[in-house]
Each structure stands twice: as C-alpha cells, then as structure tokens.
Amino acid sequence: MAKLVTADVLAGLKEMTILEINELVEAIEEEFGVTAAAPVAVVAAEASAGSDEPTEVTVVITDIGQSKIQVIKAVNAITGAGLKGAKEIVEAAPEGVVKENVPTEEAEDIKAQLVEAGASVEFK
Structure with a gap:
C-alpha cells in the first residue's frame, strides 16, 4: 500500500459527503477502539468529581473564651441579629x-472576626 500524505487525506475528505465522513469516523472508532468525543467534557467531569471541599459551610462557635462581650459584639456585627440575638x-x-x-470565603472572614474577638470557631 502506498504511503498517504496528510494533504492527500484532506483532499479525499473534501470530496466526501457528510454521511460518508460520518461512516469513516465510525469505522475508525471501531478499528482503533477510540471515540470521537471531546476530551474537554471528560476533563471537566473529572475536575468536578475530584473536589471534596464543600462550597458552603455552617459557622459554629465552639468556645467563647474569656471575652464574652467582645464575641457578642462580633456576632452582632456579623449577623445583624441585635444584641439579644447575638447573646443567645x-x-x-x-x-x-x-x-x-x-x-x-465568607466563612473564613467570619472566623477571623470571631477568633480576633476571642472565640473558637469551626465549620460544619
């Protein structure tokens, strides 16, 4: 069999109909055990599947420390719940x-404010 040059293959493809090209693609897939699927979709699926880190968390005070009043003020500023709600x-x-x-990202900011006020914080 004569060696085909890329230009010859492209010239042959230009003369084929869409139906013939589709049949050629299917034959290539079957012969070589490959697919013509876009690899970008596979990469995107793998990237989303590999992300174990949550996108949203719940911020919980585990210990108020020595400065209860400062922590109440910080919670009030963060939540806008008022002093009574913040105290609760x-x-x-x-x-x-x-x-x-x-x-x-917002949870990290909240944690920083509460830790600065003297509280211990965790995410759930």
Whole structure:
C-alpha cells in the first residue's frame, strides 16, 4: 500500500459527503477502539468529581473564651441579629450557629472576626 500524505487525506475528505465522513469516523472508532468525543467534557467531569471541599459551610462557635462581650459584639456585627440575638447565639456555645450555608470565603472572614474577638470557631 502506498504511503498517504496528510494533504492527500484532506483532499479525499473534501470530496466526501457528510454521511460518508460520518461512516469513516465510525469505522475508525471501531478499528482503533477510540471515540470521537471531546476530551474537554471528560476533563471537566473529572475536575468536578475530584473536589471534596464543600462550597458552603455552617459557622459554629465552639468556645467563647474569656471575652464574652467582645464575641457578642462580633456576632452582632456579623449577623445583624441585635444584641439579644447575638447573646443567645454566643451562649449556645459549643453549638452556637452563627451563620448557615455560607460560602467558604465568607466563612473564613467570619472566623477571623470571631477568633480576633476571642472565640473558637469551626465549620460544619
């Protein structure tokens, strides 16, 4: 068999109909055990499947530390729940839920504010 040059293959493809090209693709897939599927879709599926980190978390006060008033003020500023509502959240520690279903970036900011006020915080 004569060796085909890329230009010859392209010239042959230009003369074929879409139906003939489709049959050629199917024959190539069958002969070589490959698919003509776009690899981008596979990469995107693998990337999303590999992400174990949650996108939203619940911020919980586990310990209020020594400065209860500072923690109450911080919770009030974060939640806007008022002083009474903030006090109830703080006094519910170690299960005091500050905010639920918060994006992880915002949760990190909230944690930083609460830790600065003297509280211990975790994400659930």
